[in-house]
Structure formats: C-alpha cells, structure tokens
Amino acid sequence: MKKIKNIAVLTSGGDSPGMNAAIRAVVRASVYYKIKCTGIYRGYEGLIEGDFETLDARSVKNIINRGGTFLKSARSKLFRTAEGRKQAYEQLKKNEVDALVVVGGDGTFAGASVFKKEYNFPIVGIPGTIDNDISGTDYTIGYDTALNTVIEAIDKIRDTASSHNRLFLVEVMGRNAGDIALNAGIGAGAEEILIPEQDMGINRLVESLKRSRKSGKTSSIVVVAEGDKIGKNIFELAEYIEGNFENYEVRVTVLGHIQRGGAPSCFDRVLASRLGIGAVEALLAGDQDIMIGIKNRKLVKVPFNETITGENEIDLELLKVADITSI
Ligand SMILES: Nc1ncnc2c1ncn2[C@@H]1O[C@H](COP(=O)(O)OP(=O)(O)OP(=O)(O)O)[C@@H](O)[C@H]1O
Numbered sequence: 001m002k003k004i005k006n007i008a009v010l011t012s013g014g015d016s017p018g019m020n021a022a023i024r025a026v027v028r029a030s031v032y033y034k035i036k037c038t039g040i041y042r043g044y045e046g047l048i049e050g051d052f053e054t055l056d057a058r059s060v061k062n063i064i065n066r067g068g069t070f071l072k073s074a075r076s077k078l079f080r081t082a083e084g085r086k087q088a089y090e091q092l093k094k095n096e097v098d099a100l101v102v103v104g105g106d107g108t109f110a111g112a113s114v115f116k117k118e119y120n121f122p123i124v125g126i127p128g129t130i131d132n133d134i135s136g137t138d139y140t141i142g143y144d145t146a147l148n149t150v151i152e153a154i155d156k157i158r159d160t161a162s163s164h165n166r167l168f169l170v171e172v173m174g175r176n177a178g179d180i181a182l183n184a185g186i187g188a189g190a191e192e193i194l195i196p197e198q199d200m201g202i203n204r205l206v207e208s209l210k211r212s213r214k215s216g217k218t219s220s221i222v223v224v225a226e227g228d229k230i231g232k233n234i235f236e237l238a239e240y241i242e243g244n245f246e247n248y249e250v251r252v253t254v255l256g257h258i259q260r261g262g263a264p265s266c267f268d269r270v271l272a273s274r275l276g277i278g279a280v281e282a283l284l285a286g287d288q289d290i291m292i293g294i295k296n297r298k299l300v301k302v303p304f305n306e307t308i309t310g311e312n313e314i315d316l317e318l319l320k321v322a323d324i325t326s327i
C-alpha cells in the first residue's frame with residue numbers, strides 16, 4: 001500500500017456542534033505524525049470542485065469552542081452521480097492526497113462507501129451528526145449538545161405552558177431517528193414522546209393525554225420527532241387534539257435548526273478530539289473503509305457497511321422510563 005503523506009479532511013451533511021473540534025484533532029494529529037493535512041471546503045461539493053487548502057496546527061486555533069464547521073458543509077447532488085465522483089477522484093490525485101477523513105452522518109458514509117468501491121481510495125469516517133443514527137457507535141458528535149439545546153428550550157416552554165394551562169407540541173429534529181426526541185423528552189419531563197420508530201396511533205395519544213388531565217395535570221408537553229409516524233404534520237396534529245378536548249388550548253413550537261447550532265458541550269469536544277486522532281491513526285495503520293466510533297467508552301473500528309443499516313434501534317428501557325416518569 002502507498003505510504004500516506006497527505007491526509008485530507010472534509011465535513012458533510014448537516015453540520016453538528018463539535019465538527020470543528022474533530023477537524024482540529026485531525027489536523028494536529030497529522031502534524032504530530034509529520035504528515036501533510038489538507039482541508040476540503042463544502043464537503044463532497046468542494047471535493048469535486050477542488051476547493052482545497054493546506055492546514056497547519058495554527059489554522060485550527062480558537063475553533064474547539066465553536067459550533068458549525070469552519071470548513072463548511074454541503075449536501076452534494078453531484079457526488080451521487082458517477083461523473084461527480086470521477087471528478088472528485090481526479091481532484092484528489094491532482095492535489096496528491098493519499099487518504100481522506102470524512103466527518104458526517106449516514107449519507108456521508110454511504111457516499112464514502114460507494115467512492116471507496118469505485119476508486120479503492122483509503123477513507124475513514126468520523127460520525128458527526130446531531131441525529132445519533134449511526135450503527136456501531138454509542139454517540140455521534142453533536143448529539144449531546146443538541147440534546148442540551150432541546151431541553152433548555154423545552155424548560156422555557158414549560159414555564160409558559162404551565163402559566164396558561166396549555167398543551168404544547170414541540171417538534172424536534174430526526175427524520176428517521178427518535179434519539180433526540182426520546183432522550184430530550186425524558187430529560188425535559190414530557191408527557192408523551194412521538195418517534196419515527198414507533199407508531200403510537202393518534203387515538204392512543206389522545207386517550208393518554210386525557211388520562212393525564214384527569215390525573216390532575218393542568219399543562220402538558222408532547223415532544224414530536226419530525227419523522228414520527230402518526231400521519232399528520234404537527235399543526236394538523238395540534239388541531240386534532242384541540243378538537244378532542246374541551247377548554248384545552250394547544251400550541252406548537254418547531255425548534256428547527258436552532259438544534260444544530262451553538263458551542264459544543266465538553267462531551268462533544270472530547271469525543272471529537274478522540275475520534276479525530278483515532279481516524280488519522282487508523283489511516284496510518286492501513287485501515288480504510290471504516291468508521292471510528294465509540295462503544296463502552298473505547299474507540300472502535302466499524303466497517304462502513306455496518307454503520308448504515310437504515311434501522312435505528314429503539315431502547316425499550318428508555319421507553320419504559322418515559323412512561324413511568326410521566327405518570
Ligand atoms: N448513496 C449515495 N451515493 C453517493 N453519495 C451519497 C449517497 N448518499 C449520500 N451521499 C452524499 O453524502 C452527502 C451527505 O449525506 P446526507 O445529506 O444524507 O447527510 P448525512 O451525512 O446523513 O448528515 P445528516 O443526516 O446529519 O444531515 C449527500 O449530500 C451526498 O452528497
């Protein structure tokens with residue numbers, strides 16, 4: 001195998017707090033091991049266009065505390081095409097890049113896996129997404145920060161919900177994964193949590209909210225993941241619930257992209273730093289086509305095809321905790 005002298009790094013898909021800390025770790029590990037590090041701007045889009053810049057230890061100063069990604073990110077349509085990936089490969093050759101670190105979510109890994117098969121180019125992935133929807137790692141970078149952002153927002157909503165005796169539906173991110181909804185829902189003391197992995201059924205939801213009222217609750221918070229399976233959007237759901245209650249006002253808050261921003265938590269900074277170094281060391285050890293993840297507090301190497309199962313397991317114990325604590 002060709003000796004690795006130049007590692008490139010890019011961030012792709014939705015940004016997540018801690019991506020900067022991951023880039024910083026990749027750059028500084030490269031400096032530590034005396035190899036060149038190349039930053040690629042705007043994910044696979046910049047890879048195709050050749051938007052490259054050499055990074056040194058000082059290029060990544062003062063970013064460990066910053067949300068977003070200074071390399072910027074993109075959702076690239078072109079990289080989904082064979083022609084786009086060919087251009088990407090040509091750019092890597094032209095810039096004498098020997099290996100690539102991609103920081104992103106399941107889509108980013110799917111793209112990396114296709115690229116690796118076509119060009120046999122060494123790639124290691126770092127899980128960076130607020131969704132926590134990647135198999136083989138307990139946590140993805142940004143998820144912990146997003147959870148804290150969500151509970152801070154819901155705590156505020158609770159103040160006004162209880163002052164007005166209202167029911168609030170709070171939509172959180174997660175097109176296919178309910179991790180944010182379930183964990184933030186428990187942490188914020190929600191009465192009900194709707195997740196994509198489970199269809200609770202609209203009637204059961206209404207019955208449960210009626211029971212809550214009867215038990216003496218004067219206000220309620222329902223956390224709804226954006227990809228929940230109840231079959232109505234959150235505003236239709238609010239109307240339906242209001243129509244089934246007397247004198248219970250319903251309000252909707254969609255938290256949206258606020259969940260993706262902000263300074264990373266200490267947990268995400270440390271995780272990102274460990275994974276960044278792990279990725280460089282893996283490439284230097286000859287690994288490729290894998291993600292560096294974390295399991296039971298230890299770094300692990302997981303083949304790309306095992307990270308994108310498309311199925312997100314729900315933690316039944318957490319569902320029980322949510323049920324019992326919302327009585
Ligand atoms: N099957 C695929 N083939 C080639 N490229 C892909 C494929 N799937 C995804 N990609 C590339 O990866 C990019 C990132 O994927 P996606 O937009 O799904 O975000 P992600 O990495 O899953 O992050 P997040 O879910 O946190 O936003 C896509 O914009 C696309 O360029």
Ligand SMILES: O=P(O)(O)OC[C@H]1O[C@](O)(CO)[C@@H](O)[C@@H]1O
Nearest residue numbers: 013014015129130131173174175
């Ligand atoms: O920023 P965009 O492209 O609207 O993406 C939103 C999606 O990205 C994610 O936030 C993950 O980054 C999903 O939870 C959400 O559905």
Ligand SMILES: [Mg+2]
Nearest residue numbers: 105106107129
């Ligand atoms: Mg994704």
